[in-house]
Amino acid sequence: MPVTDSPFWNPKTETLPREQLQALQLVKLQHLVRRAWDTSPFHRRLYEKASVTPDQIKTFDDIHRLPFMTREDWMECQAQKPLFGDMITRPESEAIRYHLTSGTSGRQPLRVLDGRKDWSWIADMWCYGFWGFGIRPTDKVFFAFSYGSFIGFWGAHYACEKMGTLTLASGNMSTEQRVKQIVEMGVTVVCATPTYALRMGQTAEKMGIDLKKDGKVRRIIVSGEPAGSIPAVKQMIEDMWGGKCGDTAGMTEIGTIMIFECDHQPGGPHIIEDHFIEEVLDPDSGEPMAYGERGERVVTSFGRGFMPLIRYKTKDLVCKVPYTTCDCGRTGDIYEGGILGRVDDMKLVRGTNVYPRAVEAVVREHSEIEEFQIILSRRDDVQDEITVKVELKPDQADQWTRLEGQLQKDLAEAHEGLRFNVELAAQDELPRFELKAKRLQDLRPQY
C-alpha cells in the first residue's frame, strides 16, 4: 500500500486494542514517574509530600495515588526559583526553544523550555492530527499565525515540513495579504483560530473574492478556541471557505495538541492516547467521571522531557465518550464537542488566555484608578475584543492621557502582546461591589 493511502499517521498504536493501549500507557507512566522522581526536585517534593514512590505504580489504577499538579504550583515554583523553577529535568543550556503563556495572576508568564527531542515530538503530535484529518504531502498548507512567543501553531508548522507538504508561513502579513496569497498559491489547507478563519473569510468577501470559487482550500484546521468544535461556527467557516473544518486542541503546558478530529468527524476529537493519559474527574472531589459525564481534564504527557507533566489539572471542561462512537478504526477515546469550557474564570480572547485576576493585578499597579470593568465583545460577528474601562480617582483626571497608553502597554505585555482597548469611564459610572465583585462582562454570543 502506498504510504499516503494509510488513514493513520501511526497505524500500530492508533488502532491498538484498548487493553494493550492501557498496558502501553502503564509502561510509559512508570518510566515517566521514575524520571520525574530522579530529575525534578519539584516532583520529588510533590510525591514525598503525598508519600508516594515510583515503585508503587504497579497497575494502571495506581495513577490515582499520584498527587495532582496545578498551574498555581507551577507558577509558584517558577516564582521561587526564576526563571524556570526546579521542575526542569535538564540544564537550561540544553533547551532549544522557549515559549510562554500569560499567567493566572499578575505579570509573570508561565515559561516553558523544550529540548531538541521535545521539539521534534511536539511536531509529531501535530502529524497525528494533520494526517488523521486527511492532510497529505501534496497539500499546500498556509499558517495564519504570528510566529511569536506564543506556542500556537509552531509545532504544526514543523509537522507539515516533516510530512512533506508545501508549508507557507505568514507571520508578517495583513489579513488582505494572507487572503491574496491563499488564492494566488492555490493553498489547499488553512490553519488559524476559528475566529480568524471567519475574519479572513469576511475580508475575502470585502475584497470581492469568492473563496469557494477562486480558492482551492479543501481543509481548514482550527485551534486555540473552543469555538472550533461548535457545529454552528464550523458551518459558517465551511460555508465561507468551501472546505471541511476540523478542530484540534492543545496547550502551552503540553507544547502541542493532545486531541484532533479525524476525517470521519464523529462529533468530537480523538485523544492521542499512546502519548497522553487524559482523565476526566470531578473538579471538586477528584473522583473519575463516567463516559458521557462532564468533568475536568487532567492530563499526563509522555513527550516533553524537559518539564514532566503528570496529572496536571487543566481546568478544561470535557465529556469523554468511547472510541466506538467513531468508525474510523482509531481506538483513542473522544471528547464529545471538544473542549466545552472552563471550570475556572479563564477567558480566551483571540487565542490568548486571559485571567480576570491577572488583568486586575496590572490595573491595580496604577493607583490613579478607582474602579474598572473588563468587557468582552464580538465585532462584526467574528472579531473578539477585550476592553478595560477604568474610572479614575476624582483628583486624577489629568493623568488619563499618560495612563491610557501605559495601561494598554502593560496589559499587552502581560498577555503575549494581545491588544486591549482601554476606555475612560465617567465618575461613578462603573458599578461598585461590597462582596463578590463582578468586574467581567462577557457579551459575546454563546452558541
Added chain:
Amino acid sequence: MTNEATDLLGNALSADERELVDIYTRLKALSGRDDLPPVATANAKQAMVLMWNACNDLALICEEPGCD
C-alpha cells in the same frame, strides 16, 4: 534501553522495527561523541531525534535520548 528483542507490548520486533531501532541506537551513539566536527554532531543529533520519534511512536523504545 528496553530489551531490543521485543517492543513495549512484549511483541517480537519485526525486521523493519529492528532496523529502525538499530539506526536510532547508532545515531544516539554518534550524537554523544565529542570528537566530531560540529557539522557531524549537530546533524547526527537532528537525525537522532527524528528516529527517536519513529521508535518511540511505534512503542519500540521508552527513554529520553539524553542529548541537547
